[in-house]
Amino acid sequence: MGGVVRRLGAMVVNGVWQLGFAARFFWLILVYSGQSFTRLHLTIRELYFSGVLSLLIILVSGLFVGLVLGLQGYEILQRYGSTDAMGTMVALSLLRELGPVVAGLLFASRAGSAVTAEIGLMKVTEQLKAMDMMAVSPIARVVAPRFWGGVISMPLLAALFSAMGIFGGWLIGVVFIGVDDGAFWSQMQAAVDFRYDVMNGVLKSFVFGVAVALIAVFEGYDCVPTAEGVSRAITRTVVSSALAILALDFVMTSFMFRGL
Amino acid sequence: MSRTTLDLWVGVFVAIGIAALLFLALKVGSISGSGIQSPYTLSAHFDNIGGLKVRAPVKSAGVLVGRVEEIRYNNERFQAEVVFTVDGRYKFPVDTFANILTSGLLGEQYIGLDPGGEEKNLAPGEVIKKTQSAVVLEKLISQFMFDKAADSEPAPAKK
Amino acid sequence: MSEPFVRLENVRFAYGERAILRDISLSIPRGKVVAIMGGSGCGKTTLLRLIGGQERAVGGRVVVDGQDVAGLGREALYALRRRMGMLFQFGALFTDMTVFDNVAFPLREHTDLPPELIEDLVLLKLHAVGLRGAARLMPGELSGGMARRVALARTIALDPALLMYDEPFTGLDPISLGVIGQLIRRLNDALGASSVIVTHDIQESLQIVDYIYFISEGRVVAEGAPDEIRHTKDPFVHQFVHAEADGPVPFHYPAGDYAQALTGGRA
């Protein structure tokens, strides 16, 4: 009994401790970002690893999600005889929710885990310590570029996901089922508001990008420097990122789309 | 630092990412269409707004001219007070009629503006006097039933 | 000039509860090469970390070039580290860069030299460790000994004032070992730097160093110039120099009584 309480207490203390460390870490990343932006090629390299290499999975998944939305949307909407609204349905669900959320989840498991693994292994092999010993801050040189690479990639990937999904919906609706092309686009345009739907979606994906990138670099930097420690850190990155995305999505949705 | 294929790929990635954003903004979200320019606000009181929501369209002659900004209850008049913005390019006479209409039979509700004949236009912030409330379907149906009942009852008496 | 470059005064250090260094006082004079020896796990690497400011002593003072390392802020510490070179025990090469870029790393980070000059300097350092031909390889394609030599080249890239070598001789064949030993010595003299070598290779170090410290159980147990060490009667040093299994140097990590552990605490 006392053991359980003590363990629980230790867990809470540890959690708070880690939270504080994560906050300080985030602050350090921001402080050192200036340095890493002056040498853009570092961030460009990370854009390649987290952005370009995620393209394929994002585009393919986006297309499939769009195809499914098209089929389901048609099936539901035809009951009410309003298949013209298919474009609206596909676009709104992608822009507001599916684009940022699914792209975020894919991004966390594709790029976030890779970043954690890379930083974790650098820690295991003492590369971070060696860098620190050479008077080069590992946060400026290793962490900040990876963080910004993730933050910049994420909104672009989410936009590509949504665009691809809308294309998928269009394929099903207009090309295969024969919904009127004009109605598809005009209904969509009438219903989708730039500021309200598009910008809020972009904002969401940006916030998810910050969350996933921060979790990924933090878990890597904070991992226990052993093979097992790194593998745990990778698992934690994927799990915490998924939870963070879904929780943040709920919070942001309740703020953004309260009016309707 | 020489250019590398890596730079090229990142360039391609950023370019198509921005293209996707533009596609969403222009083709999907019609940034131009819904862009209400230099808006001014008007308001109106309604006995019943039905299912009108914030951000619902404001139309005149079927053209989108503005959006509903705020809906609140006026406790002095016991009426709904609807504040909406109207595109600065469009002016409406002071005797304009504001109706709450429904697009289609079950579609979304919007405010329709019917311009009157006055010379003087509504100034920003002014209140539209002439309004007509939403048609509430239940009321319509019960009214219809009453009429039917009223029609059919005296019928045998006539005979 | 009489003030040594590095001075440790009654330094104490512990990882959590476990005391590693109990009371260490030693100094590394300017222009000299000093060796630190001791059994495995006695805290030699930890000692170098303390000098580099990566760990903070629990007690005592670590003074490097007149500055108390524990009292330095980030900027000052980094300024000091720019004048230090540390060879890590396991090399710690950056695995995502070529050998060339590894050695060029400190030069690119801390100087504004034109690329041609950096190239010349890097090839010079690589040549010194005999690996100029390996410049385009990735660290993964190197053997253990080659990786250590590349790490050595990177350590000396900025011509630092203090060189710390954590076991530079492990994994080297006898020929490279002799060459690297001479390189460390000549480099020190050419740069007018000060060097610390952590090593187990007593024969090699007797030839190149100026002074030797022996550490055991968190204390300096013996010290002296190579000549004194060779002829000492000190049982500790004697055991080390002649690699005898029995003697005062502990081989076992501190543990309970073995016989008791075997019988499971019965008896």
Ligand SMILES: Nc1ncnc2c1ncn2[C@@H]1O[C@H](COP(=O)(O)OP(=O)(O)OP(=O)(O)O)[C@@H](O)[C@H]1O
């Ligand atoms: N990060 C750490 N956390 C806890 N204990 C540590 C840590 N690093 C080292 N130790 C302990 O400190 C002691 C000294 O370690 P250190 O690496 O300094 O030994 P060493 O003298 O360099 O040994 P070797 O000759 O084998 O390299 C070891 O007993 C080790 O268990």
Ligand SMILES: [Mg+2]
């Ligand atoms: Mg060691």
